[in-house]
Amino acid sequence: MRSLYETYVHGSISAVLGPFRRYLPAVVLLGLLATALEGIGIGLVIPLLDVVVSGDSNAQGFLPGLLVSFGETVPRETRGLLIGGAILALLSVKNIVVYANGLLQAWIYGQAGHRLRTALAQKLTAMDASDLLSEPPSRMLNIISNESWRSADAVAAVMGIMVNATAALILLAFLMAMSWQLTLVVLLGITVIQYAHERMSQHFAGLSTIITDQNRGLAGRMLHLVAAWRLIRLFGREGFEKERFAQASDSVRLAALDLQKRQMAVAPITEIAHATLFMAVIFFAWSLGITFGTAAAFIILLYRLQPQVRQIQARLAALRGWTGSLDEVQWLMTAAPAGSTPSGDLPAPALTQGLAFESVSFHYAGAASDRPALHDATFEVPAGTSLAIIGRSGSGKSTMAHLLCRLLEPTSGQIVVDGIPLSEIDGADWLAHMAVASQELELFDGSVTDNIRYGAPEAGEDRVLEAARQADADEFIRTLPKGYDTGVGDRGLSLSAGQRQRIALARALVREPRLLIMDEATNAMDLLSERAALRILEHRRGKGTTLVISHHLSSIKRCDRFIRLDRGRIVESGTTQDFNEEQLARMLRTTRA
């Protein structure tokens, strides 16, 4: 098991706090000040009780003696009033300091939570594509929507522990100054209670990991209900889904209850132990013959110390209960960034010669070793020409596109652009000069113009209109209630599949890319967008390089060359001119067999 320090101070919490760590000394200092004020305030009870109530001024110990002699400097008639007033003033200032410390902690908590959520979002946008392709989206959703909050709570708990620990140390120092014998009894008792507490809470980390797993499952069910509502309705599986959701939710409830039951048992047990310690102190005070005033002040201070110690123990137990959440957040924070794949610093070439795959193979992590998604692919696409990539489902077409976009890196071999290996070219610059149009790249909640301009934020109205015209989208956009300003709703669901695809195509074209990858949908492609694909191929001939993942004879015919993939291997390639329509159609049929 990892040590507490490793987990909470050096590891996850430290990562969550980031630059806000520098405010922690202020939290500790304010805590120290508050407790010192409280300690002195309570200490003044000694002269108040000794002199005003009992008239006994033979206090033992360093601090009691000091306080009693201080009390004697005040005239006897007004002593009670003055010392009482001083106690109230000290406690009032202490409460102002406690309030200021609370505000500071709330501010750090808010900042740390905000920093964590934005860092996680940034991580998601920058993380290696192969991780994103292999991890279930429910894991990411759970981390951002649930675990990040628990991690922020853990930060608050750590700050609380710091304040409690400071207070406890100061109060212990006061106790020591009053009676070292009684303080030894207190220290011994606290050590025994802490040991028992550790034993009781050692299973919390394991239970927390179970809760995190259950939460991830529940997030998956939520995601499914929202994203696959159409599937659920059309197949009439509402009852089944309701049942599955209820089961996932109940599993979270049961796992959380299991942890809570154990956590809740700790508090009463430690309270009884602390009460026993209290009794022991009174007994020892009596047997040591400690004066009433000193014993009373000691007990008041001990009474103030106990909640601090109990809070430290409760917060440590809570932290153990968040271990699973902290681990998940830590996992995402340290997940391989996209930059972990090699990226050179050469500017993107103008793509005047062409691009080539040289013996490129790719193997997905976790896939069987004899099943590479792409095996020894070698082909060339001269600049300004078009290439149709055909092949049945699972043959490796999307993998090829992912490699070109550098979402994935070849396991072996290389892709070369104008004679320069892609790995030596600056990744961002390369992407800035290419574009992908695919039905998998959804529209977002915004206007039609917003969605098209997403491809080139700097594009003016003319460029947006031109891209829409080329994508055969202009006509239908003008019939929408607010034309180009019409909101398309989340994921563009207020439009037909063909309309969405044409806007996505316009979004790619507005970039005026040197390399365009068009992933034609198998069936959502209506005649109009097929017409657009043909027009684009014509328009780009000699000007831009185009790759079409194609399922349509009409677009394959218009491409200059083709390759046919089968189980990751190029099994046929050539120029389309060398094949008549009948031969191309036969070849296309083999990809549907």
Ligand SMILES: Nc1ncnc2c1ncn2[C@@H]1O[C@H](COP(=O)(O)OP(=O)(O)OP(=O)(O)O)[C@@H](O)[C@H]1O
């Ligand atoms: N994230 C992944 N992890 C493991 N294997 C994967 C992953 N993505 C794809 N594969 C496998 O790699 C192979 C090629 O997949 P790819 O998506 O490139 O095929 P495709 O030709 O684009 O298929 P489709 O036309 O259905 O989109 C398939 O066998 C597929 O099962």
